[in-house]
Amino acid sequence: MSLLNQRLHEVRQLLSKKELSVSELVDASFKRIAETEERVGAFLALNEENARREARRLDESGSADSGLLYGLPIGIKDNIVTEGLRTTCASRFLSNYDPIYDATVVTKLKGAQTVTVGKLNMDEFAMGGSTENSAFKPTRNPWDTERVPGGSSGGSAAAVAAGQVYFTLGSDTGGSIRQPAAYCGVVGLKPTYGLVSRFGLVAFASSLDQIGPIAKNVEDAAYALQAIAGHDSRDSTSANVEIPDYAAALTGDVKGLRIGVAKEYLGEGIDPAVKQRVMEALKTFESLGAAWEEVSLPHTEYAVAAYYLLASSEASSNLARFDGVRYGVRADDPDNLMELYRRSRSEGFGNEVKRRIMLGTYALSSGYYDAYYKKAQQARTLIKRDFDRVFEKFDLIIGPTAPTTAFKIGEQVGDPLTMYLNDICTIPVSLAGVPAISVPCGLADGLPVGLQIIGKPFDEAAVLRAAHAFESHTDHHKLRPAL
Amino acid sequence: MSISAKDVEHVANLARLTLTDEEKEQFAGQLSAILKYAEKLNELDTDGIEPTSHVLPLYNVMREDEVAPSLPIEKVMANAPEEEDGQFKVPSVLE
Numbered sequence: 001m002s003l004l005n006q007r008l009h010e011v012r013q014l015l016s017k018k019e020l021s022v023s024e025l026v027d028a029s030f031k032r033i034a035e036t037e038e039r040v041g042a043f044l045a046l047n048e049e050n051a052r053r054e055a056r057r058l059d060e061s062g063s064a065d066s067g068l069l070y071g072l073p074i075g076i077k078d079n080i081v082t083e084g085l086r087t088t089c090a091s092r093f094l095s096n097y098d099p100i101y102d103a104t105v106v107t108k109l110k111g112a113q114t115v116t117v118g119k120l121n122m123d124e125f126a127m128g129g130s131t132e133n134s135a136f137k138p139t140r141n142p143w144d145t146e147r148v149p150g151g152s153s154g155g156s157a158a159a160v161a162a163g164q165v166y167f168t169l170g171s172d173t174g175g176s177i178r179q180p181a182a183y184c185g186v187v188g189l190k191p192t193y194g195l196v197s198r199f200g201l202v203a204f205a206s207s208l209d210q211i212g213p214i215a216k217n218v219e220d221a222a223y224a225l226q227a228i229a230g231h232d233s234r235d236s237t238s239a240n241v242e243i244p245d246y247a248a249a250l251t252g253d254v255k256g257l258r259i260g261v262a263k264e265y266l267g268e269g270i271d272p273a274v275k276q277r278v279m280e281a282l283k284t285f286e287s288l289g290a291a292w293e294e295v296s297l298p299h300t301e302y303a304v305a306a307y308y309l310l311a312s313s314e315a316s317s318n319l320a321r322f323d324g325v326r327y328g329v330r331a332d333d334p335d336n337l338m339e340l341y342r343r344s345r346s347e348g349f350g351n352e353v354k355r356r357i358m359l360g361t362y363a364l365s366s367g368y369y370d371a372y373y374k375k376a377q378q379a380r381t382l383i384k385r386d387f388d389r390v391f392e393k394f395d396l397i398i399g400p401t402a403p404t405t406a407f408k409i410g411e412q413v414g415d416p417l418t419m420y421l422n423d424i425c426t427i428p429v430s431l432a433g434v435p436a437i438s439v440p441c442g443l444a445d446g447l448p449v450g451l452q453i454i455g456k457p458f459d460e461a462a463v464l465r466a467a468h469a470f471e472s473h474t475d476h477h478k479l480r481p482a483l
Numbered sequence: 484m485s486i487s488a489k490d491v492e493h494v495a496n497l498a499r500l501t502l503t504d505e506e507k508e509q510f511a512g513q514l515s516a517i518l519k520y521a522e523k524l525n526e527l528d529t530d531g532i533e534p535t536s537h538v539l540p541l542y543n544v545m546r547e548d549e550v551a552p553s554l555p556i557e558k559v560m561a562n563a564p565e566e567e568d569g570q571f572k573v574p575s576v577l578e
Contacts, residue, residue, distance in 0.1 A: 100558045194539045207537045236544045237537070305521040316498060323499075325571050327562035336574050341499045354500055358491065359514060361498040375524045377534030382527065384535055417516050433538030457538075 003028040004163045005480065008068065008220055011166075015064035015071055022062070022071035022115065026055040029073035029117050033164045036483055041139045042149075042159040044078050045086050046118040054115050062113060068223045069112040072166040075159045078119040079126055079171055079202040080211065082106050085116070089202050090134035091124045093328045093348030103200020104235070105169060105211050105228045112227045117165055121155030124350045125319065126171055126204045128152050129179060129422045132413055133352040140409070141183060142481040143447055147406040150180030156214045157184040162483055167215040167224050171201055173208045174307050175401075175426025178438040181214050182401035182450020185440045185479060187467070188214045189221045190426075192458045193433035194239030196225075197232030203318040205311035206237070208430050217477050218439060218468040222246040225460060241458055249461035250468040255289035257466060258394045264300035265399030265425050265452075273444035274400050281441045281451045282398065284473055285466070295394065297386040299379065303428040304420055306379035308356075309363045309372050310431075315353075316360030322348065355416065380431045387432040391456045396466055400425055401438040401450030425452060435460045439467045440476040448479070486514045 003011065003025055014020035030048060037043060051073070064070050076082060079089045081099035083106075088094045102110065109116070123133035131139040131154025139154040141147040142162040149158040153170030157180035160168055170177040172190035181188025189212045196211045203209060213224035226247065231240040261282065266275050282292050324330035324344025331343030349357070363372035390397060402425060412419045429436045434457050441451035451470070455463035471477050488507040491514065495502050502510065556569045565572040 097562055100554070100561055233544070233546075237539060237541065239539060299527075302524055302527060305523045308517060309521055309524075320499075324564060325573055328564070330564035334574055337576050338499075340574055342501045345499055346501045349500075351506075354502075354506075355510060355513060357498045357500065358494045358510060359517060362486075362490075362494050362514065362518075365494070365497065372518075372521060372524075374534055375527070375529060376521075377536055378529035378532040379524050379527055380535040381532050382529070384538065416513055417520055420517075 002032060002163050004032060004073070004166055005216065007217070008223060011072070012064060012068070012070070022055040022058040023052065025071055026051055026073050026115055026117065029165055032162070033117070036162045036164060039140060039145050039483065040142055040158050040162050041137050042120055042155040042162065042164060043075070043118045044088060044090060044121050044136060044155070047085055047116055051115050051117045058113060067112050069109070069114045069227055072114050073117045074109065074114045075118055075120045075156060075165040075168040076106065076116055077122055077153050077156050077168065077170045079122060080105060080169060081200040081202065082116065082119065085119060087119065089125045090122045090136060091348065091350065091353070092135045093322050095329060097327055101200065104197035104232045106200065108228050120159055120168060123152035123154070124353050125202065125315070126152040126173055126176055127315065127352045127356050129175070129419055130412070131155060131180070132409060133350060135350050138409055141406045142483045143185060144406070147408050147447070148183065150183035150406060152176040153214065154180045157181050157186055157188065160184070160186045160214050160216055161481060163480065167213055167220050169211055170214050171209055171211050172430065173205050173311060174430050175423040177212045177214060178401050178426050178436060178450065178452060179423060181438040183406035183448065185448030185481070186214055186216055187218055187221045187437065187439050187477065188212065189225060189437045190429070190435060191225060191229065191460055192435045194237055195229050195241070195458065195460070197235045197238050199232055199234040205314035206318060207314060208311060218437070218464060218471050219250060221437070222250060222464045239458070244461050246461060246464055249465040251465060252469050252472045254285060254466055254469040257285070257290035257396065259285060259290055259292035260295035260390045260394035260397045261292050262297045262300065262397055262399050263294050264297050269403050269421070269424065270400060271404045271444065274404060274449050277442040277444060277449040278398070278400050278451060281470060284470060288469055288473060292398070295390045295397070297390065297428060299382045299386050300428050302379045303383055303431055304424055306376040306383065307427045307431060308359065308420055309376035310380065312356040312360035313363050313373050314360065316357045316364065319353065319357055324348070352416070383428050384432045387434055395462055397454040399452050401452040402426070405444050405447035405449060429454050433457065435463050437463050437467045439471060440479065442476050443479070486511050486518065
């Protein structure tokens with residue numbers, strides 16, 4: 001078995017006894033990348049020289065007993081800035097951008113002595129659900145390379161599924177960690193909004209964006225979350241809450257847990273095979289002593305419309321900073337300043353980004369603000385109240401992560417609305433700001449299905465406890481693609 | 484809501500984008516479909532419902548008004564497409 005597929009405590013033990021060096025671990029990562037990358041295309045940039053230097057440094061002066069994540073090779077989604085390591089957001093606009101600082105999450109992971117092996121492909125500026133909107137190349141699903149890995153953190157999920165790195169960071173705005181994790185058969189955790197600092201995350205929709213880990217099992221996701229969670233004074237939307245010991249939550253015990261199953265997540269549009277896997281998962285929870293009953297989140301059907309208006313509005317504002325003046329690509333020989341802006345942006349942004357900027361600009365424009373933007377914010381209130389109401393009686397909400405398994409590359413690319421509807425199970429959670437995890441719950445026609453476990457705000461411990469208990473009593477997470 | 488190519492041109496102008504005629508037509512069709520779908524929200528009775536712009540209670544964060552070092556100029560300019568004398572260079576703003 002590849003070193004990258006081994007469990008954390010096994011790797012730690014080997015490192016601790018000096019039976020394994022960090023350099024060997026990092027070598028194994030680059031070897032696996034060399035074997036698989038041509039077929040998967042998860043990475044936009046490799047950090048080989050620096051990663052090997054860092055591995056040697058740890059081997060010479062580090063200690064495996066200094067932290068849980070010591071020496072682990074990881075990958076970072078390319079919208080999280082890394083000092084001196086090119087960060088493009090998979091956009092032509094930033095194709096020459098070398099950040100001058102690290103994002104807080106990167107600083108924290110460096111502090112935990114992980115080794116960053118590279119930057120991962122994504123939909124341009126995190127806009128998309130398939131990683132086909134990358135300006136540079138599509139990433140392919142390791143389970144079937146004719147299919148998408150999901151998006152926008154498709155590179156982050158595919159790299160873990162292909163065994164290229166130990167864990168990765170992704171970002172989730174409307175489902176961009178959970179949906180690709182589901183499509184690629186790995187674990188993806190979107191924390192509560194505000195739990196993880198967004199300082200250094202290139203903003204798409206600031207009221208929704210949240211960084212989180214993608215890993216091969218719940219235990220690894222919990223340890224990665226532990227490393228990156230916490231208040232950051234450089235992010236004014238960072239929540240100042242106490243961070244619990246997430247590992248302590250991994251007890252395997254869900255006796256007495258009250259689970260709500262949203263009927264809206266299992267209705268029309270959900271593939272019967274996906275529904276079947278979710279129902280089987282509920283039986284597993286039942287057998288472990290948890291109780292479930294059907295609940296309603298009645299405003300679910302309005303979530304996608306509200307989300308695309310709100311996220312696009314915020315995107316149109318956030319992406320105004322890309323003007324070709326201070327960084328990024330600039331159009332050649334503009335006649336005047338306005339032409340510099342227009343041509344730099346028009347040449348730098350891809351179609352999906354332009355579409356969302358224009359949708360947002362339209363929704364915020366004079367005469368339409370109340371009809372679209374304000375209405376969507378009111379719908380958000382109603383969606384959030386749905387969750388508040390259910391969480392008065394239930395500890396968790398469970399449903400599928402995505403309505404179907406991974407679709408074929410190119411299948412939905414000309415139909416943005418259909419593509420947007422793929423996020424119907426993840427978007428309401430994002431609008432409410434609550435935490436959710438996607439864990440593998442079996443296959444449908446040979447492709448992975450994700451089970452989504454949703455928790456109360458800042459109750460990641462309950463989400464992780466349930467996910468870990470499920471994982472401990474099933475073997476779905478051990479399935480690997482034959483790549 | 485149906486969006487015409489002319490509407491797209493107007494919005495693109497506000498967003499500082501230049502589109503080809505073909506792109507205007509394509510976006511007009513796609514934005515019309517998305518906005519038509521968004522009209523679903525009109526089914527909702529939102530009278531008296533407060534809009535949620537953020538799930539966290541936000542408040543201003545004030546720091547001490549203390550002098551601290553700025554970023555060195557070479558770092559600020561590190562990614563500048565064009566610079567001169569430590570300043571970002573752009574085409575002339577005034578005729």
